[in-house]
Amino acid sequence: MSKVTMRWWGFGLLALCTAALAAAKSPSSSPADAATAKAILSELLAIDTTYEKGTVAAVAALRSRFLAAGFPPTDLVVLANPAKPSQSNLIVTLKGHGTGKPLLYLCHLDVVAARAADWTFPPFAATEKDGFIYGRGSSDMKGEDANVAAALIRLRREAYKPARDIIVAFTPDEESGGSEGVGWLVNVHRDLIDAGLVLNPDGGTGAFRGGRRAFYGVQTSEKSYVTFAVEATDRGGHSSEPRSDNAIYELAVGLQRLSAHKFPIRLTDTVRAFYARQAQFETGSRQADMRAVGNGDVNAAERLAADPTDNAQVRTTCVATMLEAGHAENALPQRAQATIQCRLLPVDTQQHTQATLEQVFADPALKWTVTRAATPSPESPPTAALMAVYDRVVHSMWPGLTVMPSMDAGASDSKYTRAAGIPSYGAASIFIDLEDMRAHGQDERIRSNLFEEAGEFTYRLMKAFSAAGMP
Numbered sequence: 001m002s003k004v005t006m007r008w009w010g011f012g013l014l015a016l017c018t019a020a021l022a023a024a025k026s027p028s029s030s031p032a033d034a035a036t037a038k039a040i041l042s043e044l045l046a047i048d049t050t051y052e053k054g055t056v057a058a059v060a061a062l063r064s065r066f067l068a069a070g071f072p073p074t075d076l077v078v079l080a081n082p083a084k085p086s087q088s089n090l091i092v093t094l095k096g097h098g099t100g101k102p103l104l105y106l107c108h109l110d111v112v113a114a115r116a117a118d119w120t121f122p123p124f125a126a127t128e129k130d131g132f133i134y135g136r137g138s139s140d141m142k143g144e145d146a147n148v149a150a151a152l153i154r155l156r157r158e159a160y161k162p163a164r165d166i167i168v169a170f171t172p173d174e175e176s177g178g179s180e181g182v183g184w185l186v187n188v189h190r191d192l193i194d195a196g197l198v199l200n201p202d203g204g205t206g207a208f209r210g211g212r213r214a215f216y217g218v219q220t221s222e223k224s225y226v227t228f229a230v231e232a233t234d235r236g237g238h239s240s241e242p243r244s245d246n247a248i249y250e251l252a253v254g255l256q257r258l259s260a261h262k263f264p265i266r267l268t269d270t271v272r273a274f275y276a277r278q279a280q281f282e283t284g285s286r287q288a289d290m291r292a293v294g295n296g297d298v299n300a301a302e303r304l305a306a307d308p309t310d311n312a313q314v315r316t317t318c319v320a321t322m323l324e325a326g327h328a329e330n331a332l333p334q335r336a337q338a339t340i341q342c343r344l345l346p347v348d349t350q351q352h353t354q355a356t357l358e359q360v361f362a363d364p365a366l367k368w369t370v371t372r373a374a375t376p377s378p379e380s381p382p383t384a385a386l387m388a389v390y391d392r393v394v395h396s397m398w399p400g401l402t403v404m405p406s407m408d409a410g411a412s413d414s415k416y417t418r419a420a421g422i423p424s425y426g427a428a429s430i431f432i433d434l435e436d437m438r439a440h441g442q443d444e445r446i447r448s449n450l451f452e453e454a455g456e457f458t459y460r461l462m463k464a465f466s467a468a469g470m471p
């Protein structure tokens with residue numbers, strides 16, 4: 001069996017798959033640099049950085065690494081919101097020649113909770129087995145944190161002086177909203193992280209599918225998140241004498257109308273470019289529709305939107321997620337409330353969405369409340385100059401791989417820097433198996449060999465974007 005066919009046959013068969021991957025070795029860092037990244041990852045995985053535990057210990061561990069690597073203490077700033085001292089931030093600077101505003105990396109250190117009883121291996125430890133590294137945060141995003149830290153240490157050792165400063169913010173609280181991390185830094189310490197460009201390895205995708213690299217997605221935008229409560233009220237009464245007025249029925253009529261409503265299709269630059277490039281992986285009418293969406297064809301987008309994943313790319317969505325009504329089985333309801341969860345395109349606003357919902361429900365007696373307000377997050381433009389840098393660095397690692405801009409349906413800390421007017425882009429380095437996504441889940445893991453090559457990619461991307469004349 002040739003290596004190429006072995007790679008295809010290896011799909012689903014771990015041993016063959018791993019062998020094929022090893023054969024297709026990408027450029028990687030020196031063994032010493034790879035060992036540094038791995039040691040940092042192991043150290044971070046062993047520290048519980050859930051919101052409850054905070055990030056003080058992880059920040060101290062990283063700071064020691066940077067001190068040992070020769071970073072002056074003045075370039076290592078540790079700070080936290082005085083009201084939340086457990087949510088510690090570390091700002092590391094690699095000084096440049098001062099040409100242009102700094103390049104800022106966003107690296108959250110916190111992780112979502114993990115119950116040891118649900119896991120095969122201890123969640124708060126690094127376990128390497130059968131070509132994988134297991135541990136809570138390995139893919140989201142301590143593997144990336146370790147690679148960014150190791151790249152900085154390598155640049156320092158090589159006495160590399162970038163054109164502009166490279167600043168890395170290692171932050172807490174991304175998984176619980178980011179208000180003590182990037183949100184707080186942007187509001188209170190903008191001077192420390194003011195930048196011309198943000199790279200966020202938490203966003204974007206190195207996509208691995210069927211045992212091979214499929215594409216590289218540069219996250220340029222994300223949907224924002226807003227939640228409404230809508231309430232119907234009534235005077236109530238005895239259930240033995242029903243009347244036509246009824247809070248449950250009144251709300252149900254509106255919900256029925258919402259279920260049939262479609263928000264208008266709006267094709268952003270990112271989504272058009274995404275489909276234009278994604279089309280090559282499809283065939284037939286789906287391929288033709290994707291190409292047409294690339295050219296702004298709204299009807300083609302409507303056909304694609306039959307698939308919920310595509311639907312989320314081309315329009316704002318709102319959906320009923322919770323209901324609460326009535327107070328006794330033998331009483332007419334005095335109150336009925338629904339929770340409506342919306343994901344807004346970057347071109348949409350909370351106010352406009354609420355106005356649309358009120359129009360759809362068409363019932364002035366209903367009371368609307370915003371229970372979670374949106375953080376508006378404009379699209380960072382996928383300019384030709386920017387995409388060319390990604391193309392160049394990706395192709396230096398993986399020749400011919402398709403690079404495309406992408407919009408995430410979820411949210412990352414980039415929402416804060418985008419809202420602050422700093423163009424922000426995904427910079428994921430570790431390829432993730434699309435058939436084996438475990439971020440936030442049980443037995444979270446990354447492939448050891450993909451982690452290792454990702455270290456070299458992170459180094460090259462950091463160097464490229466901190467050079468002179470970069471976007």
Ligand SMILES: [Zn+2]
Nearest residue numbers: 140141174202
């Ligand atoms: Zn994350």
